[in-house]
Amino acid sequence: MTSKLADIAEYTGLSISTVSRVVNGHTRKYRISDKTKDLILSAANELNYRPNALARGLRLKKSHSIGLVVPDISNPFFAFVTRIIQNYAHSSGYSLIVCNTDESIDSEKEQIELLLSKGVDGFIIMPVGIESAHIEELLKENYPMVLLDRCFESLNTNSVLVDNYMGSYTATEHLISLGHRDIAIILGLKNTYTTNERLRGYKKALEDHNIIVNSNYIVGKDYRIENGYIETKFLLNLETRPSAIFTTSDLITVGALKAIYEENLKISEDISIVAFDDSEFAPFLKSPLTAIRQPKEIMGEMAVKLLLADINSNKSDLEKSKIVLKPKLIIRESVSDKRVLAVI
Amino acid sequence: MTSKLADIAEYTGLSISTVSRVVNGHTRKYRISDKTKDLILSAANELNYRPNALARGLRLKKSHSIGLVVPDISNPFFAFVTRIIQNYAHSSGYSLIVCNTDESIDSEKEQIELLLSKGVDGFIIMPVGIESAHIEELLKENYPMVLLDRCFESLNTNSVLVDNYMGSYTATEHLISLGHRDIAIILGLKNTYTTNERLRGYKKALEDHNIIVNSNYIVGKDYRIENGYIETKFLLNLETRPSAIFTTSDLITVGALKAIYEENLKISEDISIVAFDDSEFAPFLKSPLTAIRQPKEIMGEMAVKLLLADINSNKSDLEKSKIVLKPKLIIRESVSDKRVLAVI
DNA sequence: GTGAAAGCGCTAACAA
DNA sequence: TTGTTAGCGCTTTCAC
Numbered sequence: 001m002t003s004k005l006a007d008i009a010e011y012t013g014l015s016i017s018t019v020s021r022v023v024n025g026h027t028r029k030y031r032i033s034d035k036t037k038d039l040i041l042s043a044a045n046e047l048n049y050r051p052n053a054l055a056r057g058l059r060l061k062k063s064h065s066i067g068l069v070v071p072d073i074s075n076p077f078f079a080f081v082t083r084i085i086q087n088y089a090h091s092s093g094y095s096l097i098v099c100n101t102d103e104s105i106d107s108e109k110e111q112i113e114l115l116l117s118k119g120v121d122g123f124i125i126m127p128v129g130i131e132s133a134h135i136e137e138l139l140k141e142n143y144p145m146v147l148l149d150r151c152f153e154s155l156n157t158n159s160v161l162v163d164n165y166m167g168s169y170t171a172t173e174h175l176i177s178l179g180h181r182d183i184a185i186i187l188g189l190k191n192t193y194t195t196n197e198r199l200r201g202y203k204k205a206l207e208d209h210n211i212i213v214n215s216n217y218i219v220g221k222d223y224r225i226e227n228g229y230i231e232t233k234f235l236l237n238l239e240t241r242p243s244a245i246f247t248t249s250d251l252i253t254v255g256a257l258k259a260i261y262e263e264n265l266k267i268s269e270d271i272s273i274v275a276f277d278d279s280e281f282a283p284f285l286k287s288p289l290t291a292i293r294q295p296k297e298i299m300g301e302m303a304v305k306l307l308l309a310d311i312n313s314n315k316s317d318l319e320k321s322k323i324v325l326k327p328k329l330i331i332r333e334s335v336s337d338k339r340v341l342a343v344i
Numbered sequence: 345m346t347s348k349l350a351d352i353a354e355y356t357g358l359s360i361s362t363v364s365r366v367v368n369g370h371t372r373k374y375r376i377s378d379k380t381k382d383l384i385l386s387a388a389n390e391l392n393y394r395p396n397a398l399a400r401g402l403r404l405k406k407s408h409s410i411g412l413v414v415p416d417i418s419n420p421f422f423a424f425v426t427r428i429i430q431n432y433a434h435s436s437g438y439s440l441i442v443c444n445t446d447e448s449i450d451s452e453k454e455q456i457e458l459l460l461s462k463g464v465d466g467f468i469i470m471p472v473g474i475e476s477a478h479i480e481e482l483l484k485e486n487y488p489m490v491l492l493d494r495c496f497e498s499l500n501t502n503s504v505l506v507d508n509y510m511g512s513y514t515a516t517e518h519l520i521s522l523g524h525r526d527i528a529i530i531l532g533l534k535n536t537y538t539t540n541e542r543l544r545g546y547k548k549a550l551e552d553h554n555i556i557v558n559s560n561y562i563v564g565k566d567y568r569i570e571n572g573y574i575e576t577k578f579l580l581n582l583e584t585r586p587s588a589i590f591t592t593s594d595l596i597t598v599g600a601l602k603a604i605y606e607e608n609l610k611i612s613e614d615i616s617i618v619a620f621d622d623s624e625f626a627p628f629l630k631s632p633l634t635a636i637r638q639p640k641e642i643m644g645e646m647a648v649k650l651l652l653a654d655i656n657s658n659k660s661d662l663e664k665s666k667i668v669l670k671p672k673l674i675i676r677e678s679v680s681d682k683r684v685l686a687v688i
Numbered sequence: 689g690t691g692a693a694a695g696c697g698c699t700a701a702c703a704a
Numbered sequence: 705t706t707g708t709t710a711g712c713g714c715t716t717t718c719a720c
Binding site: 358405 | 689690691692693695696697698
């Protein structure tokens with residue numbers, strides 16, 4: 001049903017090369033006559049011609065597709081960013097091959113290898129973050145790449161990040177400013193740049209306000225709902241229960257909510273909460289959630305922009321850009337004002 | 345840095361064909377000696393061999409990738425289903441090329457064309473639904489395909505659906521059973537199978553309980569938050585305001601919530617709501633949301649399963665499967681019991 | 689057991 | 705202004 005260049009060539013009595021030139025719009029460059037051009041174009045239409053991207057990619061060593069590696073595409077944050085990336089990439093003529101790693105480093109390596117096989121022109125990676133050797137490899141071989149949302153301190157890569165340190169500092173300081181001193185933090189995946197930065201911001205805010213860091217209040221190990229649930233359960237049953245919890249990712253927040261309501265506690269009244277990552281639903285929760293909002297659309301667009309620049313630059317020694325965006329505290333009602341209570 | 349078959353052939357002094365046979369695991373079939381096999385395998389490793397999927401695909405006319413066409417990947421429902429599909433496809437040896445249509449039929453046609461160019465082995469499509477000619481085309485040319493979440497009455501395709509009629513009937517009947525008679529429905533995209541079915545279920549439930557259908561109460565035109573917001577605003581300001589609203593998709597629900605709280609109304613007390621599509625956040629909303637839950641994981645897995653069966657069947661006259669799954673009503677607290685109020 | 693060679697559909701350097 | 709041809713990396717038939 002679908003035809004190839006040779007079919008059109010035969011049909012029109014012209015050569016394959018001429019047909020190729022016309023269907024690729026190189027008519028000017030090769031000074032193809034209008035007659036020939038029209039003939040070929042209508043034949044292409046007639047014969048239902050569809051270019052074969054595999055053949056084209058093989059020949060040109062360009063597939064016009066980019067590989068997206070994401071930890072969990074069902075997580076609202078990643079889902080949103082993925083949509084932005086898809087849209088922007090598509091409008092720039094690139095398709096997206098999407099790979100989910102489920103936060104597994106082995107899966108991540110495997111997926112990258114696969115994408116390499118598929119001949120993607122570049123990568124946008126939201127890495128698991130606990131290991132970087134395979135990313136370094138990519139870097140050494142000069143594959144166009146940008147790291148998104150998470151990066152490695154030790155690696156000089158293109159990256160688009162949110163200022164995790166600042167976001168975390170702001171969130172913690174907000175709590176402190178409302179009189180909280182017993183503040184817990186539930187962290188995501190250990191030993192990653194993102195987690196380290198968020199922890200650093202938390203600690204620094206406490207220290208700056210002369211609050212001693214309580215290691216019992218620093219918990220968590222990954223980004224799943226269960227982690228949020230378990231750690232919140234733990235915190236709520238501590239002898240000296242914290243007055244506030246800082247959840248460092250949206251799925252952790254869901255787990256925390258689950259645990260809090262299960263314990264029949266009221267948010268704000270009994271326990272305050274501030275979340276990293278804002279959600280569409282945040283304003284409509286029982287206790288509208290005070291949250292750190294990340295500029296998701298900008299992150300997505302910026303990542304594609306950077307990647308395309310990288311792809312289209314021939315110099316391998318192109319400067320790498322590290323773009324850090326500022327998150328924003330959205331104050332709602334999930335944090336109690338302990339100062340008022342003290343006065344009463 | 346990366347090598348090809350010819351490099352290994354040269355390195356080992358063997359021929360390209362032998363190398364190909366070994367790296368593809370056809371050693372038995374061709375009775376390759378163990379010595380040769382080991383030699384080649386270690387050379388492949390040494391030289392960092394990576395198969396070129398483009399060349400392979402060109403030769404075999406199989407790309408081991410499948411095209412996923414989705415209306416809005418940032419919508420939690422689609423995001424979740426996409427993750428399931430990605431995981432299952434990957435574990436079956438297939439990559440996913442993901443295309444977002446933003447509910448635009450033109451975009452959908454374009455994306456399908458593009459996927460065809462890329463030589464995908466099959467399609468999983470969640471179609472916009474207002475037009476089917478391009479899908480029919482695919483069908484005629486015998487491309488493996490399954491329609492997911494939405495389908496066309498007129499087309500005999502593989503499809504995995506939720507029983508929209510029943511879900512809608514159940515939701516509406518639930519409202520009626522609690523004494524509601526003025527029930528509005530906010531619909532998604534017009535003239536699509538899904539919307540028609542949901543409307544049909546709503547109407548039938550009303551009719552079965554001798555409630556006259558009020559056309560003022562049937563509103564909505566697409567799946568965006570704004571649609572939910574605008575239509576809810578409209579409904580709430582009607583002279584005879586409905587006592588309950590049935591929102592037929594999760595983004596519509598978000599918009600409805602926004603409008604309701606903006607009008608300073610209390611859910612349940614002032615206005616009841618039941619939603620099609622359950623959300624992680626639903627239990628933690630100000631008014632925990634009564635919702636119709638769709639079996640998302642099953643839908644995703646089933647779609648891949650069906651597609652792989654289609655891909656691997658050589659007979660073009662393979663029976664098409666239409667799988668209809670049952671949704672489930674999750675009762676929470678967003679619907680008031682009007683019967684009690686009447687008694688009081 | 690292994691190799692030579694054709695060809696998948698396309699592009700571009702070179703020729704005319 | 706158009707055509708001839710080599711070759712991208714791979715699989716597989718046919719030959720030995």
